[in-house]
Amino acid sequence: xxxxxxxxxxxxxxxxxxxxxxxxxxxxxxxxxxxxxxxxxxxxxxxxxxxxxxxxxxxxxxxxxxxxxxxxxxxxxxxxxxxxxxxxxxxxxxxxxxxxxxxxxxxxxxxxxxxxxxxxxxxxxxxxxxxxxxxxxxxxxxxxxxxxxxxxxxxxxxxxxxxxxxxxxxxxxxxxxxxxxxxxxxxxxxxxxxxxxxxxxxxxxxxxxxxxxxxxxxxxxxxxxxxxxxxxxxxxxxxxxxxxxxxxxxxxxxxxxxxxxxxxxxxxxxxxxxxxxxxxxxxxxxxxxxxxxxxxxxxxxxxxxxxxxxxxxxxxxxxxxxxxxxxxxxxxxxxxxxxxxxxxxxxxxxxxxxxxxxxxxxxxxxxxxxxxxxxxxxxxxxxxxxxxxxxxxxxxxxxxxxxxxxxxxxxxxxxxxxxxxxxxxxxxxxxxxxxxxxxxxxxxxxxxxxxxxxxxxxxxxxxxxxxxxxxxxxxxxxxxxxxxxxxxxxxxx
Numbered sequence: 001x002x003x004x005x006x007x008x009x010x011x012x013x014x015x016x017x018x019x020x021x022x023x024x025x026x027x028x029x030x031x032x033x034x035x036x037x038x039x040x041x042x043x044x045x046x047x048x049x050x051x052x053x054x055x056x057x058x059x060x061x062x063x064x065x066x067x068x069x070x071x072x073x074x075x076x077x078x079x080x081x082x083x084x085x086x087x088x089x090x091x092x093x094x095x096x097x098x099x100x101x102x103x104x105x106x107x108x109x110x111x112x113x114x115x116x117x118x119x120x121x122x123x124x125x126x127x128x129x130x131x132x133x134x135x136x137x138x139x140x141x142x143x144x145x146x147x148x149x150x151x152x153x154x155x156x157x158x159x160x161x162x163x164x165x166x167x168x169x170x171x172x173x174x175x176x177x178x179x180x181x182x183x184x185x186x187x188x189x190x191x192x193x194x195x196x197x198x199x200x201x202x203x204x205x206x207x208x209x210x211x212x213x214x215x216x217x218x219x220x221x222x223x224x225x226x227x228x229x230x231x232x233x234x235x236x237x238x239x240x241x242x243x244x245x246x247x248x249x250x251x252x253x254x255x256x257x258x259x260x261x262x263x264x265x266x267x268x269x270x271x272x273x274x275x276x277x278x279x280x281x282x283x284x285x286x287x288x289x290x291x292x293x294x295x296x297x298x299x300x301x302x303x304x305x306x307x308x309x310x311x312x313x314x315x316x317x318x319x320x321x322x323x324x325x326x327x328x329x330x331x332x333x334x335x336x337x338x339x340x341x342x343x344x345x346x347x348x349x350x351x352x353x354x355x356x357x358x359x360x361x362x363x364x365x366x367x368x369x370x371x372x373x374x375x376x377x378x379x380x381x382x383x384x385x386x387x388x389x390x391x392x393x394x395x396x397x398x399x400x401x402x403x404x405x406x407x408x409x410x411x412x413x414x415x416x417x418x419x420x421x422x423x424x425x426x427x428x429x430x431x432x433x434x435x436x437x438x439x440x441x442x443x444x445x446x447x448x449x450x451x452x453x454x455x456x457x458x459x460x461x462x463x464x465x466x467x468x469x470x471x472x473x474x475x476x477x478x479x480x481x482x483x484x485x486x487x488x489x490x491x492x493x
Contacts, residue, residue: 007038007184009045009208010191012052013201019044024181024208029328030084030367036094037161038184041209046176046217049205053147053174054223056202063173064142064200065123070397071167073118075197077111084111087189091158092319094185096327097282098367099320105344106159109448113162116450117170124171124471128331135485140476145249146225148474149218151239152178152187153230154330155285161187163465164228165204165444166450171474173272176205176224182331191492211235214340219348220248226474230287231255231411233459251463251473253287253455254286255388256416259409260290260445263402264298265376266421272306278419278445280314284392287460288417290445292385293396294405299493300398304353309465311372317363329391334370338391341372345384345392351376355392380408388414402427410436415457438464 006023008015020038027037041049064072080087084107091106092099108292126140139299148168149292150443152160157179165175172300179187184206191206207214211231218226219242227243228251229236260278262271278290295303301310319327329335335358342356355373358364370392377385377395385395409418418437424430432440438456448454448466463473 004034005036007188008210009039009041009049010188010206011045011049015192015193016187018042026094026182026185027092027331029330030093030320032332032366032368034264036185036263036412040189040206041160041178041207041214043107043213043217045207045209046221048216049176049207050147050218050221050223052202053176053205054202057144057146057174060173060200061203066124066172066283067419069170069172070118070121072197072199073114073121073166073281076190076193076199077114078120079193079197080107080114081111083193083323087158087186090189091186091379092327094183095122095154095157096319097156098324098327100324101281101320101476102158103264106156109159110162113159113166113450114415117166119168120170120468120471123468124475126477129479133486135483135487137482137484138254139480139482141480141486142471142475142479145476146476147176147223148173148226148228149176149177149221149224150179150228151215151218151231152180152351154183155287157183158186160230165190166475167470169203169467173226173248173474174203174205176207178207178209178211178218178220181208215239215244219243220245224248226251229253236461249473251465252461253416253465254459254461255287255390255414256289256410256456256460257292257386257388257414258288258290258307258417258433259292259294260435261405261409261418261420262295262296262299262303263405263420263422264296265423266299267423268299268303268306268442271421272310274304274419274421274443275307275443279394280311280326280392281446283326283370284394285334285390286445286446287390288439288448289390290417290419291394292387292409293394294399296405296410297398297400304396308354308374311374316359316369316371317361326372326392328364328369330368332368333371334391338370338389338393341384341387341389341391341393345375345382348377348379348382348384350378350382350384350395368404381410381460386412397450402431406431406434410434413459416460417441417446417456465466
């Protein structure tokens with residue numbers, strides 16, 4: 001019998017039960033066991049969180065200097081680092097992400113993001129504008145927006161806490177975070193550490209619950225000044241409609257269908273290794289996954305002869321096992337969705353080169369596992385090449401000419417990330433300009449850094465995370481005019 005840990009909502013600096021008393025279960029995706037019960041936020045709880053965030057913004061949090069905010073963010077980074085193993089094991093157990101990758105990527109990036117934006121607090125400044133009027137000084141102030149609501153997904157729950165709350169707090173806002181129902185635990189643990197770090201009550205609030213209830217309440221509430229969402233296009237569109245009630249500013253990251261283009265002059269060893277990571281890291285559950293391999297026809301056999309054995313060799317199993325390279329998908333519902341795309345692929349006449357089913361080992365029998373799947377798709381107009389599957393499901397499509405590869409790469413509704421492998425400098429920079437994506441990786445894939453803008457084009461969303469671009473998202477500019485030696489116009493004469 002698995003021990004069940006109980007969590008409340010984190011509102012006003014304390015863990016509290018939901019007004020309704022409702023809770024929901026959290027499952028271990030490796031074995032389908034319930035190992036936590038979490039309070040379920042509804043509209044009354046959202047009201048409390050907004051009130052707490054507003055009181056903190058207008059009170060103790062808003063009174064802090066930038067340097068003081070930075071020190072708190074640094075203190076939080078150190079606490080996460082100190083308790084990293086506990087947090088990493090909880091993240092692996094909740095999300096299915098292998099523990100080795102949580103330690104190597106998610107935990108490191110979480111600390112990095114808080115450290116980076118801790119340093120950003122004292123770098124947020126305005127400008128002096130050259131005035132066309134004599135005796136007038138014109139300058140700008142960059143000020144926080146107020147209360148920011150953030151709705152984050154289930155694929156990288158720990159990392160997305162840092163990606164969202166660190167810049168919002170650095171800019172001087174207070175935050176209300178709604179984690180995904182499947183994976184709320186890391187957000188609640190980080191909330192606990194904000195109290196230990198000394199953050200004023202209400203600066204950070206966490207309200208797990210249903211997107212259709214708690215998320216929708218945050219999106220439409222006039223007391224929220226900005227709404228941030230990472231997830232599906234359909235939900236992003238609904239959030240924009242809800243946000244129109246008080247014209248709150250949206251920041252939306254809505255997924256991708258990343259092309260990974262491999263040319264005939266590529267370093268194939270590097271391309272094989274990079275494509276494996278791009279495709280199957282975190283079971284392919286990444287918005288920037290290289291989910292469409294576009295392969296030059298002249299290296300088709302050579303690449304696949306090296307790539308397929310690497311896929312077959314991936315160690316699938318318990319995410320808490322140090323040897324595991326691929327864990328389960330995060331939920332049973334998502335496992336079902338990914339396997340449905342295998343049926344769609346077969347119906348469209350695509351060829352399953354590997355995978356396309358659950359693994360048949362006793363270790364994985366109770367979990368939400370899907371084998372890494374590679375599908376040959378000759379026609380880039382197929383649904384499997386156009387729709388985001390968001391799992392260990394990758395298509396490979398041949399091309400003959402450079403312009404053909406660009407047309408296929410750009411021929412989807414999304415435009416988040418794209419990659420290409422070539423030794424040709426002209427081609428590399430030329431295609432970087434032609435690809436309709438917010439991020440382009442050359443001879444690499446899925447590199448992210450807190451200093452580098454992250455976001456997409458087309459249906460992949462609007463706005464940018466990371467770097468100073470995200471500080472612009474979380475602040476507003478005020479123009480101040482000072483007449484120090486200005487003679488007012490005489491009007492009317």
